[in-house]
Amino acid sequence: MEGLVMEKIDKSILNQVIIPRNPESYKGNYGKVLIIAGSNHFGGAAILASSATVHSGAGLVTVATTPEKFTAINTKIPEAMTLDYHNKKELLTAILDNTVIAIGPGLGTSSIAKGLVKAVLNNTKTDQTVILDASALTIIAEEKIPLQTTAHIILTPHQGEWQRLSQLEIPEQTETNNFNSIQALNPDAVLVLKKHHSEIYYQDLTFQIEAGNAGMATGGMGDTLTGIMAGFIGQFGYSLATIQAALLIHSTIGDRLNQKHYVILPSNIIEKLPKYMAKYSSQDHES
Numbered sequence: 001m002e003g004l005v006m007e008k009i010d011k012s013i014l015n016q017v018i019i020p021r022n023p024e025s026y027k028g029n030y031g032k033v034l035i036i037a038g039s040n041h042f043g044g045a046a047i048l049a050s051s052a053t054v055h056s057g058a059g060l061v062t063v064a065t066t067p068e069k070f071t072a073i074n075t076k077i078p079e080a081m082t083l084d085y086h087n088k089k090e091l092l093t094a095i096l097d098n099t100v101i102a103i104g105p106g107l108g109t110s111s112i113a114k115g116l117v118k119a120v121l122n123n124t125k126t127d128q129t130v131i132l133d134a135s136a137l138t139i140i141a142e143e144k145i146p147l148q149t150t151a152h153i154i155l156t157p158h159q160g161e162w163q164r165l166s167q168l169e170i171p172e173q174t175e176t177n178n179f180n181s182i183q184a185l186n187p188d189a190v191l192v193l194k195k196h197h198s199e200i201y202y203q204d205l206t207f208q209i210e211a212g213n214a215g216m217a218t219g220g221m222g223d224t225l226t227g228i229m230a231g232f233i234g235q236f237g238y239s240l241a242t243i244q245a246a247l248l249i250h251s252t253i254g255d256r257l258n259q260k261h262y263v264i265l266p267s268n269i270i271e272k273l274p275k276y277m278a279k280y281s282s283q284d285h286e287s
């Protein structure tokens with residue numbers, strides 16, 4: 001912890017991570033992502049997360065959700081496949097088959113949801129990435145579920161969720177306290193703490209973005225980040241740089257929209273993703 005310096009994330013990370021595609025490639029080269037999300041009251045979260053994953057370039061996206069939401073998801077985001085998360089056999093097959101699994105947006109905290117979180121943590125392995133967000137984090141905090149998978153783990157709490165997990169009141173969420181808390185939960189897990197100027201805790205390194213604005217304080221904005229994170233890791237691979245780029249592009253697009261829009265809708269960020277990714281992937285781009 002000594003010598004911990006919170007480094008600012010430079011926009012050049014976007015050019016570094018978002019590379020031009022190999023012409024001889026196909027959807028199988030860009031990641032298989034499973035999004036376990038949504039419940040009766042929170043269908044939108046599943047739509048936003050999966051739509052963000054598709055728009056950020058994941059090759060194949062499956063949404064495990066409640067069947068009541070299939071029609072809405074298939075209508076809004078026909079590129080994504082759907083799976084009933086009550087079907088244990090199909091769910092387990094999907095957990096084993098996908099390289100990136102994001103769980104939590106709109107999931108709620110029912111006993112079904114608790115079982116889903118445990119199923120993911122118990123059945124994922126090295127080379128997979130598990131992104132834990134929203135209700136998954138609340139469940140882990142309430143049930144004191146250990147983060148014991150050998151997969152890469154990324155936690156994306158807002159400050160209220162981080163308080164539940166770390167027991168740190170928001171004014172106590174200092175760099176040192178956050179570092180000690182994530183180390184205690186699982187020293188290999190990455191903490192992406194969402195706030196104004198969000199922070200990343202990765203091993204003994206800490207980073208902060210300088211992008212993002214209060215126009216982004218709209219329900220579904222974090223669900224959208226989760227989808228982008230999943231899409232980026234699916235296609236560019238798990239690395240610190242990929243995590244940084246996913247976090248930064250979300251707020252960079254948000255800042256650009258904020259120049260002309262007082263309020264930013266998560267779906268507005270999602271629709272801009274392909275355009276911004278083209279911009280950052282071009283070799284002659286000046287950031």
Ligand SMILES: NC(=O)C1=CN([C@@H]2O[C@H](COP(=O)(O)OP(=O)(O)OC[C@H]3O[C@@H](n4cnc5c(N)ncnc54)[C@H](OP(=O)(O)O)[C@@H]3O)[C@@H](O)[C@H]2O)[C@@H](O)CC1
Nearest residue numbers: 042043044045104105106107108134135158159160219220
């Ligand atoms: N369209 C949809 O389907 C949507 C579905 N959604 C889904 O809803 C589910 C519940 O998630 P959630 O985040 O809305 O509520 P919850 O977990 O109770 O946390 C709120 C508590 O934390 C506190 N708090 C402190 N700091 C905070 C901060 N910076 N940001 C936020 N809160 C902060 C806050 O304090 P208070 O505001 O009361 O002072 C309150 O006590 C989850 O599955 C999510 O994915 C949403 O994504 C919206 C769109």
Ligand SMILES: Nc1ncnc2c1ncn2[C@@H]1O[C@H](COP(=O)(O)OP(=O)(O)O)[C@@H](O)[C@H]1O
Nearest residue numbers: 158194195196212213214217219220221222223
């Ligand atoms: N004032 C702000 N400045 C910068 N970013 C913000 C601000 N308010 C919200 N955000 C961003 O919006 C997202 C909110 O996440 P979250 O609370 O999980 O949303 P939801 O659960 O409704 O999808 C985070 O990425 C956060 O950094």
Ligand SMILES: [Mg+2]
Nearest residue numbers: 134158222223
């Ligand atoms: Mg959230």
